[in-house]
Amino acid sequence: MPDPTPALLQVRGLRKDYGGRRVVDDVSLDVAAGQAVALVGESGSGKSTIAKLLSRLVEPDAGEISLDGVNMLEREPRGPSLSYRAQLQMIFQDPFASLNPIHPVRHHLARPLLRHARVPKAQVEARALELLTLVGLQPAADFLDAYPTELSGGQRQRVAIARALAVEPRVLMADEPTSMLDASVRMGVLGVLQGLVKDKQIALLLITHDLATARLLCDRVVVLFAGRIVEDGPAEVLLQSPSHPYTQALLAALPRGVPRQVTEGHPRLPSAAGGGGCPFRSRCPEATGQCKDAVPALTTFAEDRRVRCFNRETTNV
Numbered sequence: 001m002p003d004p005t006p007a008l009l010q011v012r013g014l015r016k017d018y019g020g021r022r023v024v025d026d027v028s029l030d031v032a033a034g035q036a037v038a039l040v041g042e043s044g045s046g047k048s049t050i051a052k053l054l055s056r057l058v059e060p061d062a063g064e065i066s067l068d069g070v071n072m073l074e075r076e077p078r079g080p081s082l083s084y085r086a087q088l089q090m091i092f093q094d095p096f097a098s099l100n101p102i103h104p105v106r107h108h109l110a111r112p113l114l115r116h117a118r119v120p121k122a123q124v125e126a127r128a129l130e131l132l133t134l135v136g137l138q139p140a141a142d143f144l145d146a147y148p149t150e151l152s153g154g155q156r157q158r159v160a161i162a163r164a165l166a167v168e169p170r171v172l173m174a175d176e177p178t179s180m181l182d183a184s185v186r187m188g189v190l191g192v193l194q195g196l197v198k199d200k201q202i203a204l205l206l207i208t209h210d211l212a213t214a215r216l217l218c219d220r221v222v223v224l225f226a227g228r229i230v231e232d233g234p235a236e237v238l239l240q241s242p243s244h245p246y247t248q249a250l251l252a253a254l255p256r257g258v259p260r261q262v263t264e265g266h267p268r269l270p271s272a273a274g275g276g277g278c279p280f281r282s283r284c285p286e287a288t289g290q291c292k293d294a295v296p297a298l299t300t301f302a303e304d305r306r307v308r309c310f311n312r313e314t315t316n317v
């Protein structure tokens with residue numbers, strides 16, 4: 001039954017090919033206002049590409065990206081409008097690379113405020129101070145004239161979040177926002193993001209390798225392998241009883257640290273022509289002959305849970 005009120009961000013059948021390799025395929029997910037969704041998966045699984053496709057830094061080859069039920073790829077076929085770009089903001093992994101060191105914090109915040117005409121010129125400074133306070137940089141006045149080189153990694157990432165907030169986004173996509181930060185400041189930055197979801201009803205797509213972070217911060221978890229969603233569901237139940245063999249392997253690897261590659265063998269990215277069977281099969285303890293021949297569909301197997309595995313379809317509800 002179709003949902004009468006579409007989620008703020010709805011993605012359907014997203015696909016991207018690079019040089020004959022399908023790096024993102026059949027990706028469908030929803031993120032509602034005030035909801036945090038984790039996108040997890042090992043290096044090369046397509047997480048950053050999905051974020052780039054959603055922000056339309058890169059154009060998808062197929063699929064729909066809808067805001068409030070309106071497919072923006074159709075509405076804005078020539079590329080994203082300024083308004084679209086304001087609504088979906090990215091926070092990148094490297095806070096050292098994302099702020100130009102020759103400009104003080106004041107400049108980094110004033111620019112988007114003026115470009116997107118969020119406040120009159122006379123109010124730029126007051127709004128910049130508000131934004132710095134919102135991300136926990138206090139006293140805000142001390143940070144306004146600081147240069148990025150004078151700030152710690154955690155402080156820079158907070159400035160990057162403040163800059164993203166300047167344009168009043170509805171969706172934040174954070175691509176491994178804390179993986180380059182010291183453990184001691186990670187929680188603070190994650191806390192800022194969590195506060196924005198709760199207090200500002202922002203929709204957060206959090207890209208992370210770290211399932212512990214996903215569990216802590218997110219309502220839902222989407223597990224990606226070789227460009228496709230292999231499992232998704234509510235964070236708590238998914239992480240307590242993972243269904244897909246890949247999710248199970250990811251979780252089993254957790255006590256030994258953050259997993260990058262959890263089982264032997266490289267995933268085979270499917271060719272753009274399709275076919276080739278399940279990309280996880282060479283690493284899968286449950287693989288059968290069927291897994292060589294076709295890619296399983298993403299199937300609902302329990303309330304609000306989907307999995308892409310032939311060996312799970314019997315429990316279909």
Ligand SMILES: Nc1ncnc2c1ncn2[C@@H]1O[C@H](COP(=O)(O)OP(=O)(O)OP(=O)(O)O)[C@@H](O)[C@H]1O
Nearest residue numbers: 018019023041042043044045046047048049050269
């Ligand atoms: N511009 C590009 N041209 C060609 N191939 C690309 C391009 N961008 C990404 N890829 C390929 O797409 C695949 C997915 O890359 P992506 O960066 O999305 O992975 P990721 O999940 O973000 O990995 P990581 O955890 O290392 O950041 C990889 O095989 C990568 O080599």
Ligand SMILES: [Mg+2]
Nearest residue numbers: 047048049175
């Ligand atoms: Mg990435």
